[in-house]
Amino acid sequence: MNDPQLQNLLDDLDATQGECDATSRLVVTRLAQKRIPYRVMMGQVELDGKVASPHFWVEAQDCVIDYRARQRLGSDQRVPHGVVRRNAVQAQYKGQQVVIDPLPDYIYELLIKR
Template sequence: MNEPQLKSLLDDLDSRKADADAISRLVVTRLAKQHIPYRAMLGKLELDGKVVSPHFWVEADGCVIDYRGRQRLDNDSRAPHGVFTREEAKARYQGQQIVIDPLPDYMLAAIKH
């Protein structure tokens, strides 16, 4: 799956009122349902000396998926947002892979209402 396809699949999650960990869980859930391999990440995000830590994001098919990095960096327009390649990011991601389980169907149905 390429970057535009991932954006199409995931961008609607950006409107959810949730922090980086919860958004990452929703991303993981949607990717898992589509059988798309992913890596959930925990670490820090840095832009021009500003550091956000801890920070959660997801990586899939050569892309970084982060819908809360910009918000956590005081809405700096240079901060990454959404689905993008690591090379496109003006910020630096540093972290390690963690386990974030996809939401079970009953929980996903409950938060949709």
């Protein structure tokens, strides 16, 4: 799966009302359904001295997947949003891998319909 396909797979999750942890869990669920390997990260994201911490994001296929950094750091176009190639990320992510299990199907379906 290439970057545009990954973005098309996930972009509708941006419309959900969750914070970074909840949105990351939705991303994880969708990736697991498609059997796409991923890593969930917890730590901080920083740009120009502004820091969001604690912060959750997902990494897959050499991309950072983060739909909530702008919610916390502002609308600067350099703040990653959505599926962004790791080498194009201008913010600094620091964190460690954590385990977040995919949601059960019935909960996932309820959350994405909101």
